[in-house]
Amino acid sequence: MSSTTTAGTAPVGSGDVVVRLRGIGKTFPGVIANHDIDIEVRRGTIHAIVGENGAGKSTLMKILYGVQKPDSGTIEIDGEQVSFSSPSDAIAHGVGMVFQHFMLADNLTVLENVVLGAERLHGIGDAAREEIRRLSATYGLDIDPDDLVADLGVGARQRIEILKVLYRGARIIILDEPTAVLVPQEVEEMFDNLRGLKAEGLAVIFISHKLDEVLSVADTVTVVRRGTTVATLPGDSVTSRQLAELMVGSELPSPSTEASTVTDVEVLEVADLCLPDPAGGRPLLSDVSFAIHRGEILGIAGVEGNGQAELVESIMGMRPAATGRIELNDGDIAGWSTRRRREAGIGYIPEDRHRQGLLLDAPLWENRILGHQTRRPNVKGPFIDRAGARADTERIVEAYDVRTPGIDTLARALSGGNQQKLIVGREMSGEPSLLIAAHPTRGVDVGAQAAIWDHIKQARREGLAVLLISADLDELIGLSDTIKVLLRGRIVGTFDPARVTPQQLGSAMTGATEEETQS
Amino acid sequence: MTVATDPVAVAPAKSRFRLSWPWILLGIAGILVVMSLLRIVTGVDDLDSSGTIRATLIAAVPIGLAGLGGLWSERAGVVNIGLEGMMMLGTFGAGYFGYFYGPWQGVVGAILLGAAGGLLHAVATVYFGVDHIVSGVAINIIAAGAVQYLAGMAFTGVPGGGQTQSPPIDRLPSITISGLSEPLGEIERENWFVVSDAAAVLRALVTNMSVLTIIALALFVATWWLLWRTAFGLRLRSVGESPAAAESLGVNVYRYKFIAVITSGGLAGLAGGFLALVAANAFRDGQTGGRGYIGLAAMIFGNWRPGGLFAGSMLFGYTDTLRLRGGGETVHALLLLVAVFLVLLALWQWRQHGRRSALIAAVLGVVVAGIYMVSDQVPNELATMTPYLTTLLVLAVFSQNLRMPAADGKIYRKGSAG
Missing domain, CATH: 3.40.50.300 (P-loop containing nucleotide triphosphate hydrolases)
Known part of the structure; x- marks a missing residue:
């Protein structure tokens, strides 16, 4: 259970715990990025992690995705304790990440971007093309594998990023500030996509500091402040004012x-x-x-x-x-x-x-x-x-x-x-x-x-x-x-x-x- | 910000031109017709005789191989201006191993020495993050000095050799299909419209064709297949387009850059080896004569693709051949073609880009046509400049529509992803 300094009720999740982070800590020279982080994410839910810029959300997700190694604490995926030394390890355990800045090569096609690094799954030809069409149809992503990425808008690029993660068989998807680059209509479309993923039994971890967006889509919200988790709350019974106060603590200038x-x-x-x-x-x-x-x-x-x-x-x-x-x-x-x-x-x-x-x-x-x-x-x-x-x-x-x-x-x-x-x-x-x-x-x-x-x-x-x-x-x-x-x-x-x-x-x-x- | 981009408005992408077999054959036929017309109008038969075409092929192969080296390297995001130096190393490698051990050993030596140059470039640019141009220029200077020094050590006192050149090297085998060569020669001499020209091309291909030329042509196909049809190639290209994305997907960026740049050096070395073993039959100092740079230009002309590069190197090879063969008279005939080309370009520009660039092309076209009318021979000094002028002209015209790999020339540091 999360260690909460303020209010913290156990969220009624709809499934088993698929990710359990306990006591995660990470120090960079001169900065404590994370300490005593405790989070549980359940299958079939959208779990938001909110906090101010610099509160340590991104570091935390990089730890979960294997980009960085934690100094302390444990990560459990599906009840099994794991240690990731690179993103490939995380991918192998079904963890996928959509970065804040898109990781796409403009001059390559959607197909090429998606299969890159995962060529062993379905090759780079028609089998892969078929798989992308299937995933796109299943999750309503509306992606054509033969489009050139350079021709696509921001919303479509984000869906490609999600598709990339799904293609690798991820069951836990991390999205780092996914709405920062989207216009409002695109935000709504993306949220619909996320609900689709949830309905298919995936766990979505959604990082944001935009409280209204978080509340409109998340089942559970965990607040991170100054590098640590301060509360985990169900998304339907919390207001954005409460979240804002938790996020800034007593630092909020009055x-x-x-x-x-x-x-x-x-x-x-x-x-x-x-x-x-x-x-x-x-x-x-x-x-x-x-x-x-x-x-x-x-x-x-x-x-x-x-x-x-x-x-x-x-x-x-x-x-x-x-x-x-x-x-x-x-x-x-x-x-x-x-x-x-x-x-x-x-x-x-x-x-x-x-x-x-x-x-x-x-x-x-x-x-x-x-x-x-x-x-x-x-x-x-x-x-x-x-x-x-x-x-x-x-x-x-x-x-x-x-x-x-x-x-x-x-x-x-x-x-x-x-x-x-x-x-x-x-x-x-x-x-x-x-x-x-x-x-x-x-x-x-x-x-x-x-x-x-x-x-x-x-x-x-x-x-x-x-x-x-x-x-x-x-x-x-x-x-x-x-x-x-x-x-x-x-x-x-x-x-x-x-x-x-x-x-x-x-x-x-x-x-x-x-x-x-x-x- | 790109936020304002309306996905609906952008989505129906303009269909991109793909080079397919019908187009290639149509292009070849078109070139044949144009050359045939030009030959008949100007009466200069040497414009597309089988001799000219054979010489063109021999001139084009080193340029094409160097360009292929550039293509490998730049597709992985490393600008390789050191191709010229790697070619020099290749000429020496061919000369040394070719003379002391045999022509095939010479080929291997050329590739290995070129690859060593590539390795140096890879270590400097990929591992130490040296600016690609600085490293490349340094390699050109080092290679020039090293080759002079090594040649002096290796060939002084050897019979037929000296400070600046190796003794003659044994020839690599070449293939002639005499059953076809003779009758095709007969047809060529008839000067029939198009038919004779096609025969000249075929005759050049079946007469005295060096094995190394065939290998070079095969390397073009192999490169295309490897880079565009295999997972290896996708990874290599992704490293040149967006190394951060590649790394975030588990591609070892440094490894692919190393492979690409070393292969690039090997191909440039082979280009140098071709100069020493096929184009000449000995190593000579300064044999490369800037062909590494022209290869780079041919690659840019070809939009970083093997097919385009092939066309580019044939173009440069052809102009180089005209310079060496007929000289003034043939180049003069070519002026007419340039004038027609410029006028057509002006018409096309008028529709696509607007009046100013169209006007420039039209004025240039008229000027060239005027020169063609009032003179009947280009001075030999000017004819010598043909390949370089062509390079400038072609790049000036085509560069607007080119797109290099997105991360080409940018230094990438491991761990920049995320």
Whole structure:
């Protein structure tokens, strides 16, 4: 039975326990990813594992799939204790995994992708083709073995991933954040597929941090927080608020404790921002308008891929095709270059710190200069001011608690949380008037997350305007003064975080209810 | 984000062109008709005489084998610009083992030395993660130096040999079917439209055909079968398309990359061996003359597929042959074909891609036609450039429609999956 620190009733499963994890622990250098994990999964059920980003869900599933070996604890499959040293071992015991990022070769056909690595089962010819057609028909996956993967959409690719797992005879299927890349209709279709698998007697383990989705499909929910299981609950008698509280524990920042600091001085005004799709589809952004005032945090909620990244990049001047009015401190900045915008006082915490925020193979003090390469203390005249930049990097490391051996360390050597703290420190220097924070706590540990939240609150108190993009609804509700919901490139709702629930936001994000609440 | 992709709108995929036997035969017939017309219009008989075709085959085989090496390597995701160096090693291997032990031993030696070059490239790129281009260029430089040094050691003082070349090597057996060769020669001399041209092609195939040429042709078929019809080939190609996906399914990525690059080296070595044993009858320093690079270009022209590569190497082999045989006069006749080709291309571009590229092709076509009209011979200096100009022209035209293996040239680290 699960060791539960809060409420924990035994879920009434519909079958035998097929997976039993007991006391699983895994430590990486400097980070405890998992400890004392206890989970039981039953045949013919959908078992959701929920938790925040960085709570240790993915590590746990990699352990179950044999990608990583646990440091302690036992895994039992069908009552038999097993030890996996590679995914092949897991596959041999009927465990299959669908990764968050699709593992498909675009230029190969569906058939080739599916049979790869399992050529011994049915060969690579007509027998395999027949088997794929049979599986596709049995589980309603609607897959043609001779399509080229490059021609298929995201939903179909995910079904291929599921088919790959079924083809290998898996009876236990792990899905890692399967809905992150899907649009709402595709999510529904996928859930129907999952119910089909369940009806055939398979066990589905479903990892997510989107609570509404979890509740709509899961029979049992296990909550993971800071690397350990804190509760296992039946899916039909729990609310998403309860789950949210279990997920964040006492870490959930409470909006009521922060007095409003919103002033009536507009810092950023965006009017009628449009961005056409270069590929010719529907516009990435249409008629987005909003204003952020001094001391205000504006949160943008939305299912990933609904225009958040494009909005941020338009404001930063990285999308030349954007049209509309963007005013910073009452000056029109629409035609400005990204550098000029930054110099005018925009700080930017990018969504993907490895791709945009840092030079991973440069030392910290050089990373300090990035984006501030025209300003003191980094330059003197046309030259880089090494001493100035280094001294200021020391200041950031100190003030923002960046845990590093020194400022000559390469950025790559830091943990995600410390990398992010360095970026926050850098963007807060140079006296910005607007801070754009895109997923500021994505993939960082809980300690760093709290620290980054504190810095954002601090910035708000000091009179910055903050544009906060996040997939974590609790983060949005906890930090924001106003929340706007972006759906298919349009703002479809404005909410007061003091009164809105994650469910309401969730339904606005998926377009279930449009324009329902106005604050 | 790809989220917006509407699966319904994308699903009816455009039918992809597949090379099937009817198409191949139709293509061969088309080429015969065009060449026959060109021969009659220009009156240059050497354009497709059996001698030219035989020479084309001999020029094409090293390019094709090198390209086949490139294909193996790049299908597994390793760019192999070191083909040229591996060919050099092959020429020396053929020269050394061919002279001291016998021609068949020379073939084996060429393959082994080329494979050694491939092994070096594999260790550097796959195991140590060196940039593929850097490693390849280094191999070319090392091979050039090593071959000079080894040749000096091996052949100085040997009768007929010297610092830069080996003594003549015994010939590999070649096959002539005299019962067919003679009558086909008769037909060829009649200069009948198409019939004589077909006879010339057949005559080239049954006269004095080296065994190594037949082996090379068989290697094309074997490569196609291995890479596209076996589980081994699927795994090898998957490593070049998406190594992370392959690894997540239990494919040993490093092992397949090693096999591919070493095979690549072996094929490039055999290409070099062909130069020393069949095209010439001795090893000479600098014998490869950039054919490794042209092989790479032929592979790109062939869209990383054996059939296309074969066509590409024949094209380059043909232009190379014209340079060596008739020179100015034949190349001049070819200009007419190029002009017609460019005009046709312009028409096609107009429909497919838009006006600008069509206009460029049309203007070029007119210019080439003009040169054809006002001159009656291409200067020999220019004729020498034909193969290289063809390479540039062909790649410029076709590169828009090519698709290389998705993970080609990318360094993959074990354990990146998941």
